[in-house]
Amino acid sequence: MRRCLRLEAVVHTERHAALKTAGDAISAAGGWIEDHNLLSDVMAMIAFVIPANRAEAFARSLVEAGFILDRPAAGDWAESEQDLSGQLTMLFSRGGGDLTHQRPAFH
Template sequence: MAIVMLSAVTRIERKAATSFVFDTVNRLGGWIDDVHMYSNLMNTIRFTLPAGAFADLVAALEAEAILVEPLAGLGDMRDPAAERMGTLQLTFIHDEPDLKREVPSVPG
């Protein structure tokens, strides 16, 4: 089965938005597999969710001002209880400067 790939944008503070996504996926019977944070501009969240819960996920995100591109890629949904892997690319719209992280020098 193909991975369901979602893309969204929001003006919500990134930590709050990310926590909301985590909590919503868990509430819908899924779990978070991995997260990649690209500074304070974008997060990519990989998760597993029952196939029948993807529409509920999108509805919950949109209710909290996380705007998701039209849902595509669900394919055959004959078994809504079957686990499906998904990704959410969450882009944050803000005027904050890029995050800078100190990288410690390693003696060499």
Template sequence: MQRLMMLSAVTRMPRHEATTLVFDTLNRLGGWVDDVHMYSNIMNTIRFTLPGEALPALVAALADSHIAIDQDGLPTACPPDKDLSGSLQITFIHNEPDLRRAIPAVPG
């Protein structure tokens, strides 16, 4: 059974720009996005699948774009012939107030 690789990162980039960058980088490296959860304007969690040999390139590309991945969550060895499943939690540092969304009234 393959364990889910859990990565975390912090950035000062705007959340829409950072999320698009991660999506595009994963796609360029042969991976894909499985799921996304957005928690206000504080944090996004992106579940993804990526070829094992592409993990170092993902970490380097995001670091070059000012999304610093915590090195503690990185596996020590990546199998080059297997896909890796993982999640990337990105915390956004900014001075904006919490994002509030109106909840529509539901009858009943």
């Protein structure tokens, strides 16, 4: 069974840039994205997998990019090369709310 890493972050940069930064950090850690959810321009969740021994470096790269993490990535997985499932939830401080647009009905 895979272990799980959950990180929550407040991000003050523009959301497109933040999403790219998160994706680049996951790739740099030797991981990949398994799923994502976008909640308008207020929040996003990325489900990913990285080698467990890269979790701390991954979290550090997010902090260096300006993400404010709720807690550091620490655990007994630091020496393990097994895959670690992760979830990064980002709250965009510049989010304005709902991005839905009214569309006319089809006739």
